[in-house]
Amino acid sequence: MARxxxxxxxxxxxxxxxxxxxxxxxxxxRDVARLAGVSLxxxxxxxxxxxxxxxxxxxxxxxxxxxxxxxxxxxxRRLKLGRSNSVAIVPGLNMTGxxxxxxxxxxxxxxxxxxxxxxxxxxxxxxxRPSSSAPPFVEMAQAREVDGILxxxxxxxxxVRAALGAGVPVVILDNFVPGVGxxxxxxxxxxxxxxxxxxxxDLGHTRIGxxxxxxxxxxxxxxxxxxAAALRDAGLERDPALEAVTPVDADAAFRxxxxxxxxxxxxxxxxxxxxxxxxxxxxxxxxxxxxIPDDLSVVGMDDIELAATTDPPLTxxxxxxxxxxxxxxxxLLGLIAGDRAARPVTTVANELIIRGTTGGRP
Amino acid sequence: MARxxxxxxxxxxxxxxxxxxxxxxxxxxRDVARLAGVSLxxxxxxxxxxxxxxxxxxxxxxxxxxxxxxxxxxxxRRLKLGRSNSVAIVPGLNMTGxxxxxxxxxxxxxxxxxxxxxxxxxxxxxxxRPSSSAPPFVEMAQAREVDGILxxxxxxxxxVRAALGAGVPVVILDNFVPGVGxxxxxxxxxxxxxxxxxxxxDLGHTRIGxxxxxxxxxxxxxxxxxxAAALRDAGLERDPALEAVTPVDADAAFRxxxxxxxxxxxxxxxxxxxxxxxxxxxxxxxxxxxxIPDDLSVVGMDDIELAATTDPPLTxxxxxxxxxxxxxxxxLLGLIAGDRAARPVTTVANELIIRGTTGGRP
DNA sequence: AATTCCTGTCAAATCGGTTTGACAAATGGA
DNA sequence: TCCATTTGTCAAACCGATTTGACAGGAATT
Numbered sequence: 001m002a003r004x005x006x007x008x009x010x011x012x013x014x015x016x017x018x019x020x021x022x023x024x025x026x027x028x029x030r031d032v033a034r035l036a037g038v039s040l041x042x043x044x045x046x047x048x049x050x051x052x053x054x055x056x057x058x059x060x061x062x063x064x065x066x067x068x069x070x071x072x073x074x075x076x077r078r079l080k081l082g083r084s085n086s087v088a089i090v091p092g093l094n095m096t097g098x099x100x101x102x103x104x105x106x107x108x109x110x111x112x113x114x115x116x117x118x119x120x121x122x123x124x125x126x127x128x129r130p131s132s133s134a135p136p137f138v139e140m141a142q143a144r145e146v147d148g149i150l151x152x153x154x155x156x157x158x159x160v161r162a163a164l165g166a167g168v169p170v171v172i173l174d175n176f177v178p179g180v181g182x183x184x185x186x187x188x189x190x191x192x193x194x195x196x197x198x199x200x201x202d203l204g205h206t207r208i209g210x211x212x213x214x215x216x217x218x219x220x221x222x223x224x225x226x227x228a229a230a231l232r233d234a235g236l237e238r239d240p241a242l243e244a245v246t247p248v249d250a251d252a253a254f255r256x257x258x259x260x261x262x263x264x265x266x267x268x269x270x271x272x273x274x275x276x277x278x279x280x281x282x283x284x285x286x287x288x289x290x291x292i293p294d295d296l297s298v299v300g301m302d303d304i305e306l307a308a309t310t311d312p313p314l315t316x317x318x319x320x321x322x323x324x325x326x327x328x329x330x331x332l333l334g335l336i337a338g339d340r341a342a343r344p345v346t347t348v349a350n351e352l353i354i355r356g357t358t359g360g361r362p
Numbered sequence: 363m364a365r366x367x368x369x370x371x372x373x374x375x376x377x378x379x380x381x382x383x384x385x386x387x388x389x390x391x392r393d394v395a396r397l398a399g400v401s402l403x404x405x406x407x408x409x410x411x412x413x414x415x416x417x418x419x420x421x422x423x424x425x426x427x428x429x430x431x432x433x434x435x436x437x438x439r440r441l442k443l444g445r446s447n448s449v450a451i452v453p454g455l456n457m458t459g460x461x462x463x464x465x466x467x468x469x470x471x472x473x474x475x476x477x478x479x480x481x482x483x484x485x486x487x488x489x490x491r492p493s494s495s496a497p498p499f500v501e502m503a504q505a506r507e508v509d510g511i512l513x514x515x516x517x518x519x520x521x522v523r524a525a526l527g528a529g530v531p532v533v534i535l536d537n538f539v540p541g542v543g544x545x546x547x548x549x550x551x552x553x554x555x556x557x558x559x560x561x562x563x564d565l566g567h568t569r570i571g572x573x574x575x576x577x578x579x580x581x582x583x584x585x586x587x588x589x590a591a592a593l594r595d596a597g598l599e600r601d602p603a604l605e606a607v608t609p610v611d612a613d614a615a616f617r618x619x620x621x622x623x624x625x626x627x628x629x630x631x632x633x634x635x636x637x638x639x640x641x642x643x644x645x646x647x648x649x650x651x652x653x654i655p656d657d658l659s660v661v662g663m664d665d666i667e668l669a670a671t672t673d674p675p676l677t678x679x680x681x682x683x684x685x686x687x688x689x690x691x692x693x694l695l696g697l698i699a700g701d702r703a704a705r706p707v708t709t710v711a712n713e714l715i716i717r718g719t720t721g722g723r724p
Numbered sequence: 725a726a727t728t729c730c731t732g733t734c735a736a737a738t739c740g741g742t743t744t745g746a747c748a749a750a751t752g753g754a
Numbered sequence: 755t756c757c758a759t760t761t762g763t764c765a766a767a768c769c770g771a772t773t774t775g776a777c778a779g780g781a782a783t784t
Contacts, residue, residue, distance in 0.1 A: 026506060028740060028741080029740065029741060030740075030741095038763075039765080040740095040764085041743080041763080041764060041765080042762085042763055042764065044741070044743085045742090045763090051743090051763095052760090052761060053763085054761080069504060071501055071504035073441070073505060073741065074440075074502075074506060074507035075438075075440035075441040075740080075741090076441050076739070076740035076741040076769090077740080078440075079740080079741075079770065080740080080742050080769050081742075082769075084437065086485070089486075105467060112488075116488040121485050121486075121507075122485065122486045123448070123483050124483075124484045124485075124486060126474075140436075142388055142431060143433045144388055144436060145437075145483075166388060167388070251671065306668075390769095390770060390771080391770065391771060391772095400733075400734085401735080402734085402770095403733080403735080403736095403773080404734065406772060406773085407733090407773090410772080413733095413773090414730090414732060415731095415732070415733085416731080434771065435769085437769085438770035438771040438772090439770080439772080440739095441738095441740065441741085441769090441770080441771075442738075442771050442772050442773085443739085443772075444739075
């Protein structure tokens with residue numbers, strides 16, 4: 001029964017010499033150890049530098065690793081270490097996809113820069129859809145496929161809880177889910193709107209129009225509050241006739257602001273809560289024969305790329321999306337590292353960018 | 363020396379009852395097997411359905427798995443199976459970041475839809491930078507961290523070779539690297555330009571201006587070729603005075619096309635190779651007092667979101683970025699599955715979208 | 725009743741690393 | 755010279771799954 005032994009490939013040099021470089025055959029630590037003439041654990045230690053290894057041995061192992069183009073197998077390392085060194089980026093319910101949303105695109109640029117720096121992988125999870133079954137990111141948490149989860153936008157509380165229950169930290173971007181242990185990073189919508197309206201008031205405008213967004217969402221509500229607070233602080237009366245709520249796109253804003261401008265006592269300035277809407281306002285001004293900023297001042301919010309190239313360039317409140325993203329990423333890294341004391345909500349301040357669409361009262 | 367045995371946790375029920383549900387303690391297959399009263403391999407088989415397992419046992423195991431919210435550990439499975447079920451998306455040298463580029467954003471929407479469907483994870487690799495050391499995606503290949511790589515844009519041939527050498531297939535989007543075994547998916551730039559110019563010729567225009575891009579890149583060269591071919595086929599002479607090359611942005615195009623329109627024998631139509639440039643042309647027309655399409659026809663290329671909302675809406679050649687992305691993804695999946703016969707280059711056709719900026723010759 | 729064939733289950737090996745602890749050799753101190 | 759350290763290496767255990775093959779016990783066949 002000579003068939004018994006000969007399990008270990010050590011036994012005999014096999015029929016063929018070892019096939020190296022064949023497609024699909026990465027070299028393992030075992031190969032490195034063999035080439036360096038040391039045991040497998042020694043090779044591991046030599047490369048990772050944890051234990052007492054003689055300089056000469058370490059050098060031999062390093063050289064062997066280099067020659068074999070050795071790269072540790074990611075799955076093996078993850079299994080042993082219990083960390084995946086990667087995070088999931090989850091497009092929220094309000095997004096059509098991570099790549100299809102202008103706002104999140106910018107936010108994620110900030111996220112990416114932070115994770116790249118510390119060599120953490122970013123996994124794009126499939127976008128959330130309303131559904132009764134667990135979304136993929138929950139499974140990813142339970143499978144320990146990721147060390148942390150960053151949700152961008154709207155998400156159901158129970159799924160966040162499920163992920164946290166699996167021991168995987170979650171940070172929520174641009175949205176706050178109360179009563180769940182997940183810290184959030186949001187824009188200071190109220191502050192931004194305040195700055196915009198205040199800027200117009202400071203220029204001497206007394207009839208300041210408002211093109212807002214639906215108040216059922218935090219964004220719409222908060223910007224309206226900021227606008228109202230600015231008027232109050234400037235000693236101005238709010239006039240419901242000057243306030244409009246429209247969907248967040250240029251066409252809708254074009255139509256509604258046209259009506260505002262047709263008023264006998266029309267506004268001399270308009271604050272639109274998004275640049276897209278501001279673009280619509282500008283078009284409406286043109287259609288009404290009003291010059292900007294001489295006859296009408298306009299302020300937007302967001303600072304989209306296009307804002308700098310309109311004619312005249314748009315004064316706007318810049319939402320620092322990259323900062324939001326980077327902040328969220330850093331908080332998540334902290335939680336992964338074991339921090340327990342993350343603030344429930346971190347608010348990122350805006351920046352007023354004064355360009356050419358605002359001027360003194362005519 | 364009673365300390366000897368008692369390694370296996372089976373031995374004694376320890377001081378505390380098993381801590382389940384503690385944060386960070388996912389349940390393993392061992393837990394499931396124990397709860398179901400079967401051995402570990404039996405549990406595995408029961409869940410994966412490969413072998414002969416009695417219905418009753420299978421049911422018991424399934425139930426146990428459900429109760430424990432068992433999800434197989436991703437790293438363990440990957441290690442054993444030798445596949446990671448994920449692919450890397452690599453932003454090419456010409457991109458500032460995967461999220462910062464309008465073009466690739468759209469392409470990646472298509473990529474994402476395909477991979478989501480088959481439950482393959484998408485890893486965003488750090489953007490390439492010119493450097494002598496191996497970019498991250500090569501290491502990811504060598505570490506078998508991904509099963510395949512999708513490069514979007516410009517990439518150095520040697521790094522592609524390195525990844526292929528590690529046995530990981532690569533597909534290149536929007537660029538072709540000759541002499542490397544990586545299939546490419548590109549847009550039919552020449553065909554699109556041909557369609558645009560031909561459309562103008564068919565409308566009766568004989569002096570058709572061209573606002574192109576630098577010919578050192580394939581895009582610039584191919585669109586110019588398409589334009590030239592269309593004129594030739596329509597029996598028109600090319601006039602160098604009507605052809606301009608500008609950076610791909612609205613301002614540059616605005617200036618250069620202004621010069622074209624100032625010519626005594628000005629063009630009655632202009633084809634700009636990108637929508638951004640076409641926007642500049644439209645502005646130049648406005649500045650020169652020319653009405654569109656009555657005095658000047660304009661065609662762009664790309665079909666950016668904005669194109670549909672200009673005044674009048676822009677006639678353009680739609681680059682089907684989502685199709686490009688989906689095609690590349692499918693080819694990559696094929697290669698991962700073992701296909702050997704992928705076409706070196708797959709060209710995706712464009713679509714002429716006729717809107718309001720083109721009309722018959724004045 | 726003896727033999728063959730299924731069925732259902734499990735022990736053991738494996739994927740490729742990391743880490744603990746044992747041990748031999750070299751060094752230092754008395 | 756002898757004992758106590760220190761230093762360098764390796765054997766073995768482990769992470770959490772999958773898969774092969776051995777082995778009982780029951781059913782079917784002769």
